[in-house]
Amino acid sequence: xxxxxxxxxxxxxxxxxxxxxxxxxxxxxxxxxxxxxxxxxxxxxxxxxxxxxxxxxxxxxxxxxxxxxxxxxxxxxxxxxxxxxxxxxxxxxxxxxxxxxxxxxxxxxxxxxxxxxxxxxxxxxxxxxxxxxxxxxxxxxxxxxxxxxxxxxxxxxxxxxxxxxxxxxxxxxxxxxxxxxxxxxxxxxxxxxxxxxxxxxxxxxxxxxxxxxxxxxxxxxxxxxxxxxxxxxxxxxxxxxxxxxxxxxxxxxxxxxxxxxxxxxxxxxxxxxxxxxxxxxxxxxxx
Numbered sequence: 508x509x510x511x512x513x514x515x516x517x518x519x520x521x522x523x524x525x526x527x528x529x530x531x532x533x534x535x536x537x538x539x540x541x542x543x544x545x546x547x548x549x550x551x552x553x554x555x556x557x558x559x560x561x562x563x564x565x566x567x568x569x570x571x572x573x574x575x576x577x578x579x580x581x582x583x584x585x586x587x588x589x590x591x592x593x594x595x596x597x598x599x600x601x602x603x604x605x606x607x608x609x610x611x612x613x614x615x616x617x618x619x620x621x622x623x624x625x626x627x628x629x630x631x632x633x634x635x636x637x638x639x640x641x642x643x644x645x646x647x648x649x650x651x652x653x654x655x656x657x658x659x660x661x662x663x664x665x666x667x668x669x670x671x672x673x674x675x676x677x678x679x680x681x682x683x684x685x686x687x688x689x690x691x692x693x694x695x696x697x698x699x700x701x702x703x704x705x706x707x708x709x710x711x712x713x714x715x716x717x718x719x720x721x722x723x724x725x726x727x728x729x730x731x732x733x734x735x736x737x738x739x740x741x742x743x744x745x746x747x748x749x750x751x752x753x754x755x756x757x758x759x760x761x762x763x764x765x766x767x768x769x770x771x772x773x774x775x776x777x778x779x780x781x782x783x784x785x786x787x788x789x790x791x792x793x794x
Contacts, residue, residue: 550574599669
């Protein structure tokens, strides 16, 4: 006999607090309660914080059950709500773009440690910008910075342009179609990159495998194909005193470090908040 999650009770007569508790028992994820809260806040049209502070005693909104059903089909919460918070900004996302993840904030933290002066007029390059996640987080952090975001996906760049407009950063962000660093001239103080780094044979959960774009996930049998293309260009693109920060899979520190050293760079490993290896940074000496 095929079994599945129990059916949702009807919304009528049910309050938000009860609906959240029941939804959390049905959602199979690492964060079922948080998922339910984010969906409820979206259904009510309020912030997550306001939901918890002001609306737990409200009646359940009619649309909540439908949102939960979409989550039960493994659709990412960020696709359902249309956005995901990252660093200090809200990034609009949807089908066709990679969902921003908290682990990627490690790259911005490494950049802040290198450039603590928030008034520096940095030149920022984001390779594989997707919906603009890293670029727009950086521009929001350094008020005098200007940046270039490059991506092969026009669909992703459309999201990035809308996000730049929504955040008031469009005048400081240039977004263009490109194939990694091919054709990019000039030098940058800060280079950020979250490339595909999953091996083609690696197992992924249905939330990622069935919904997020494979072009933003997979990079050859060993997951290193895109690093092999990106890293040789870093030295020519980095300005004196600049830093390049690349996201890595937690098992890839040694392999990507070897690629960096082979290109004449001296990598430094950074860990995410969970203690996992998450980024490699390489600095360009000052003249």
